[in-house]
Amino acid sequence: MLDIYDMFLVGGIFCGFITSLLLFFQARRYQRHANLLLSLALFPIAWYAFIYLILKTGAIIHVPVLFRAGSPLYYLIGPCSYLYVRSVIMDEDRFRKWDWVHFLPAILHLIELMPFFLTDAETKREIVREITQRFNTSYQKGSGLVPAIWHFMLRPVHALIYLVFQWALLIRAVNRKNNYTIQPQVFRSIRAWLFGSTTLITIIMVGLLVQTVVGVMLAKSSVPVTSASGYMQIVMTFAFFIMSAYLFFKPDILYGTLKTNAERFIKTVNPSPEPPAAPKQQPVATEPAVITVATGKENTGNEDEPAARRETLLNEELINLYSDKVEEHLACRQSFRRKGLTINQLADELCMPVHHLSYVLNHLYKQRFSDFINQHRVEYVRQLFTEEENRVMKLEILAEKAGFSSRSNFFAMFKKFTGVTPADYIRQAEQKRTA
Numbered sequence: 556m557l558d559i560y561d562m563f564l565v566g567g568i569f570c571g572f573i574t575s576l577l578l579f580f581q582a583r584r585y586q587r588h589a590n591l592l593l594s595l596a597l598f599p600i601a602w603y604a605f606i607y608l609i610l611k612t613g614a615i616i617h618v619p620v621l622f623r624a625g626s627p628l629y630y631l632i633g634p635c636s637y638l639y640v641r642s643v644i645m646d647e648d649r650f651r652k653w654d655w656v657h658f659l660p661a662i663l664h665l666i667e668l669m670p671f672f673l674t675d676a677e678t679k680r681e682i683v684r685e686i687t688q689r690f691n692t693s694y695q696k697g698s699g700l701v702p703a704i705w706h707f708m709l710r711p712v713h714a715l716i717y718l719v720f721q722w723a724l725l726i727r728a729v730n731r732k733n734n735y736t737i738q739p740q741v742f743r744s745i746r747a748w749l750f751g752s753t754t755l756i757t758i759i760m761v762g763l764l765v766q767t768v769v770g771v772m773l774a775k776s777s778v779p780v781t782s783a784s785g786y787m788q789i790v791m792t793f794a795f796f797i798m799s800a801y802l803f804f805k806p807d808i809l810y811g812t813l814k815t816n817a818e819r820f821i822k823t824v825n826p827s828p829e830p831p832a833a834p835k836q837q838p839v840a841t842e843p844a845v846i847t848v849a850t851g852k853e854n855t856g857n858e859d860e861p862a863a864r865r866e867t868l869l870n871e872e873l874i875n876l877y878s879d880k881v882e883e884h885l886a887c888r889q890s891f892r893r894k895g896l897t898i899n900q901l902a903d904e905l906c907m908p909v910h911h912l913s914y915v916l917n918h919l920y921k922q923r924f925s926d927f928i929n930q931h932r933v934e935y936v937r938q939l940f941t942e943e944e945n946r947v948m949k950l951e952i953l954a955e956k957a958g959f960s961s962r963s964n965f966f967a968m969f970k971k972f973t974g975v976t977p978a979d980y981i982r983q984a985e986q987k988r989t990a
Contacts, residue, residue, distance in 0.1 A: 560789055561611075563796045564604055570799035571601030588649055589642040596635035597802070599628040600759065604795055613687040619679035622686075623671060623697040629710045630661035633717030636756055640721050640749055644728050644742070646884075648904060660713060664706065668699035694770045704771065711764035718757050725749060748801075755798040762791035877915045880905055891931040892958040898924040929968040932957040936969065936977070940984060950977050 578594035602625040609615045615622060634657035641647065686693045694704050728742060765787050884905055885891055901924075902909040916927050935957045939945040945953060954965035969977050 560792050561608065564608055564792050567792065567796035567799045568601050568605050568608065570803040571597055571604070571795070574799060574802040575601060588647060589639055592635045592639035592642060595631050596639055596756070597799070599625060599632050600756075600795060601799065603629060603763075610683070610686060610690070610693060615683045616680060616687060619676060619683045622679055622683050623668065623703075626668060626697075626706065627661045627665040629706075630664055630713060631658070632710075632756070632760070633714030634658065636714075636753070637717040637721045637724070640724055640753065643745065643749065644724060646906070648906075664699075664701075667701050671697055671699045691770055691773055691776065694767065694774065707767045707770070708764075711760045711767065714760045715757070715764070718753065718760065721753055722757075725753060751801070752798055755794045758794040759791050762787045762794075766791075873911075874915060874919060877907060877911060878919055880907070881912070881915065885931055889935070891928045892935065892956065894958050894960050896928060896958070901928075928958075929964075930972050932959055932965075933969050933972045936965075937973070937980070940981060 575594045575598040578590040578597070606615070606621065606625060609618070609621070638650075638654065638657065682696045686696055694707050695702070697703050729746070888904070890896060890901060890904060898912060899909055902912045905912065913924065916922055916924055920927055922930070936953050939953050939956070950965070951962050954962060957965075959965040959968070966976060969975075969980070973980055975983070
């Protein structure tokens with residue numbers, strides 16, 4: 556028989572499974588990497604709650620194969636939660652080189668559980684039948700090569716260690732002690748969710764650790780752990796329900812935090828739109844800030860931008876946000892050094908609609924995408940010229956390091972943006988140094 560708290564648990568399980576699946580399979584590119592990690596952090600919690608519920612009600616007897624089936628996934632909660640927060644704060648769109656190490660505990664647990672997984676269904680049915688009659692034995696049953704109780708103790712401790720680093724990451728983000736990629740405006744809009752979800756996961760993990768300790772102490776007692784740790788279970792149930800339900804009704808998390816945050820600043824075009832105020836110290840067009848991309852012909856002069864008709868009015872705050880994000884991204888990641896970089900690729904890296912990026916380049920910087928990127932490449936080469944070891948290096952090598960596809964293109968762009976050839980520029984720089 557389900558009580559009121561079990562009903563909240565059912566609601567949390569439903570929302571948890573639905574949202575984790577939406578996050579995992581949603582096709583949008585915005586925040587794809589972060590959403591995948593959030594899904595991998597949320598799904599094991601929902602699965603843990605589901606297994607607990609069918610164990611408590613005895614329904615597990617009909618599906619004994621599910622017992623311990625999700626155990627390796629529980630080692631993903633801490634790492635994926637931490638990596639999710641890191642990917643959002645640092646605007647990461649892929650794993651780092653050594654991130655696979657975070658998944659080793661789950662992989663090793665999966666391997667050592669293989670003997671139990673290969674056990675016949677009747678043996679598993681006997682195990683779960685015993686657990687439904689005496690719940691405290693669930694901490695000892697279903698062992699692989701390592702006793703099950705070790706994993707019950709290790710999993711919450713493992714997750715809490717990651718949560719310590721996760722809290723430190725969030726606190727540094729608030730204090731801006733690290734040069735994170737995420738814009739301050741964007742971070743402020745999602746700070747409540749990041750801190751809230753971290754708090755709720757911490758409560759759940761602390762609760763699981765307490766419940767496990769109580770279960771070990773009552774291993775030989777007739778008092779079930781579900782009764783002895785009742786208050787902690789209630790707290791964990793509500794924490795899980797709140798987190799799952801919040802996600803379920805927050806499309807800005809499900810479909811891309813940065814995208815939705817940006818769209819909050821977008822105003823629908825009306826019959827007589829007012830032109831936005833010009834950003835300070837930045838040249839802006841005098842006509843109304845409206846993007847119009849005509850079907851079949853681009854207004855950017857760049858064939859990479861999709862041909863579609865869009866009309867969007869960008870206000871000053873969104874323009875400045877985009878501009879800061881573009882400059883910070885290019886300074887930190889130096890995407891311009893990649894040969895053949897297209898506006899679509901850069902927009903994907905920035906989690907920004909292509910037509911918004913095109914508008915910012917055309918109307919704020921007064922440049923096409925190709926000129927904008929080439930100017931950054933030229934500035935990069937000029938910076939290389941200031942380093943003594945680069946002065947004896949061939950110009951073709953420096954041009955290739957900056958991302959230019961050919962020597963002729965490099966010479967043409969360098970003269971376009973500096974007014975002199977690379978050789979003349981070096982000669983003038985040498986004269987200034989020796990003067």
